[in-house]
Amino acid sequence: MELLLLLAVCGALVYAQGLVLGKGSLRGVKVSRRFSEEACYAGDRLEIVETIENAKGLPVPWLRLETMLPASIVFRGRGDTSVSRGRIYQNHTSLFTLQPRVKIVRTHQTTCVSRGVFVMETASLTGGDLFSIHTPSITLSLPHKLTVYPAPMEESVMPDSWRSWQGELEVRRWIVEDPFVVSGTRAYLPGDAFNRIDWKASARSLELQVRRHGHTADPRAMILLNIEESEMMWDRVTRPGDMETTISCAASLAAGMLGRGLSAGFAHNAVVSRYSDDTGRVEFGSGSGKLDETLASMAAIEPRIRMPFYELLRREAELELSDGMDYLLVTAFRSDRIMEAAALLEQSGHRVAFVEPPVRTKGGRRS
Template sequence: MAASGQVSGLRAALRGLTTRGRSFLAAGLTAAVCAFVFGQGALLQVGALLAALPLAAAGLLVRTRYRVASGRRLSPHRATAGQEARVHLRLDNVSRVPTGLLLLEDKVPYVLGPRPRFVLDRVEPRGFREVSYRVRSDLRGRYPLGPLQLRLSDPFGMCELTRAFSAADVLTVVPQVQDLPAVRLPGESAGQGDSNSHTLALAGDDDVIPREYRHGDDLRRVHWKSTARYGELMVRREEQPLRARATVLLDTRESAHRGSGPASSFEWAVSAAASIGVDLVQRGYRTRLLTDTGHAVPGQGAQGSTAAESVGALLDALAVVEHSDRGTLARAEEVLRLDGEGLLVAVVGTLDEDQADRLARLRRRTGGAVVLLLDTGTWSGLRHVLPDTPDEQAAARAARLRESGWTVLPVRAGDSLPALWRSADRTLNSLPYRDEVGA
């Protein structure tokens, strides 16, 4: 088995001969043939020397037993589209002998840039080397980095062997998030916003609302009557603040959007959903992301989740969201009918008359509703020549949504989301109180 492994290693080394090594080997064989033809013994010695040099280099690499370890660190792990991220590589020589010439190459997708290559001259025993490179993508998504490839080379550059590590990492490129102005959202005055109200655990022994004991609970909160009744340790509920709920509805239907690439209406909608979702989480809303497919990403309020974790889950979901082939928002409507309390912010593309009517009816189940209605024709250039030409059908559907209590924000290509969000505040302040709370 050992002999077979050495033979296979020698074959791999011969296949790894560089252009210089192959040239030396060819020159040596040619000199040897000429020596036999012309009877020149000195030429044979030269040929043997030329051929032996690359073979000796290949044999040396086969017998080399370097023990190296690698590590990779991303800064940051979650980058914004258009933002640079730095990848830090570390190579440790864990053997007792120094390494020779090493060539490092990390595999990266083409959208992140060319493959980075680094040359390390020598790494002393128990030593290490650190290198770094930058990556950047204008397209959101999840991109694998690695595995790291290590090329061993002899001092004369005759032969190279490639070894690959198994570890790899993933860089998540999330949509751009814009800072939104602090506005008064619908439903806040009705107790749906950042309220200081609390739900109190009842103090009476007969009216107490217990729950199961969890690791870390104070034993002084144990309710012994409930423990005896249920046969397991029960504790009194603590005073808990009421938290507002919000849903960000993103229309991903391919038929509802226009344009392509980062400048498409779909990418604008994804970035808007990310900005609004992050803003709501930071304002204390228990926020979830919902798409027309019915897929929902829970936000803050999920057991054990923090605001940072909620933002991370929201951005990770939006980093990989794609077009759907659905023609309606029916799946999302089903989810909202079952659990549609709190504030609803919808970012939608083109709507037909039936879809606008069904979306209008969802207003009755929410504490407040804001819709960003994209005029997708401006992204496709259909109204580029006459940018002020109104779309009568879109205007009629916007009016239908306003009549049902929605706060409608028409969006055209090039519009600023912070400015639109600020206009929502002015629109809400101009509405009567009964419309604001959905009375």
């Protein structure tokens, strides 16, 4: 009889703690999550900070926070978390025990191993009592967008064609005069055009003076990226590693040009991530802000073809831009159609240079 009474008392206590601690375990619990960066490069380290607060006067025996995150975010392990990884996504779980009126801040050290645009929207929060009799669960809205830029390629492995173009640019930049840049005046010499005479300077010096032109300080270059593996490719990339190498090569071109004060633009022939507002084309500009915009466009590239590369070249030729510029074509191969479309750009007054990323290729031809 005493044993039955003891069992009844224990059962009542277990049931009571379930009502008190379990049924209302999520009441007064607040959760927030932030990332240390809104954008970073592939290979960079990133901190994810979770803050959990229990505002009520009762403890929470256990609390589980589950989040679906992209698989490209790799956690550097700790014992109070678990990660179930898939090819595209991973399920990250954190466990907590909360005392009354306490706030816990937990920092996870991660590494972003690949580029992309990632959106994390919700998380699942589950609480319970000591014996998990009551385990209420809710879905939390924890929106965050993370942009991971492609890691630029090392200069030592960049194609020779890139270095050759750089040398040619320097020659054109400082030898060819720009009629729109005036750096001063000089004495008139036989053969100087009369429309270069500066009459005000001539009146001051009592002898003919002509305007001395400077050199082009802001040449423009457009980077066109081809993610096709061969001329026969029509939809999805089958060698993603080669595509990432090609994108990294284009990222190095953009960083090199914009870092030297040049004006650069960017366009590609790939499908754009649905999480990005990018259109597949970045207009000309200069400075660090333009580099971020260009790298964000590269981050949004999906491994699918939006149009053939030769079609992208034809559309560029049809823009009928008023002045000639440099086109850098980053492509692993050249086909007859690509060469014909590149010729259209040259006929429009532009200069065209091919930059071949260090990848394997089949179909078409390399330079």
